Amino acid sequence: MTCALGMYMNAYTVLSGFMMSVAAMIGMAYMTYKISNVYESESLRLGYLKALSFCMGFLVGPLMHHLAEFEPMILIQAVSYTAIMFCSFTAISLFSKRRSYLFLGGIIMTMTSCMFWYRTMAWMFGYSRFGGEFGLVYTMSGLFVACLYVIYDTQLIIKRP
Secondary structure, X not given: OHHHHHHHHHHHOOOOOHHHHHHHHHHHHHHXXXXXXXXXXXXXXXXXXXXXXXXXXXXXXXXHHHHHHHOHHHHHHHHHHHHHHHHHHHHHHHOOOOOHHHHHHHHHHHHHHHHHHHHHHHHHHOOOOOOHHHHHHHHHHHHHHHHHHHHHHHHHHHXXX
16 A cells, blocks of 8 residues: 555656655665664564555556556556465465475576576677577566465465464
């Protein structure tokens, strides 16, 4: 809800523009640092998390506004598909008998590293030399890695005391 409020503020107020975006990014960097400080109280860290969410919404507000003008069903579909993905993969992780999905961490990191180096080499040497026709394969691989991250992170949260 805080992120949606940030999107609304950017789309419908005069508090938009390059300097406000820069200020939001600097604020997000600071709040990310403060959230990870375990010595702060939980309520203060939750406040920083809400402020970080507001700034993220503030930055993507114009994009969401333009998407809503272009095709409003895209936003509804994106929210629906994301909710289905998170619910299903979290259920897989919650109802597994053993915590064997924790071993996915190494595989996920290897896949992420390979994707990073593929994209870096394609950027440096041109997409035609590195198989420019593999764009859909690269996108689906990224989606697959994101799904594995959901399973792995849920298992990691369950395992922690």
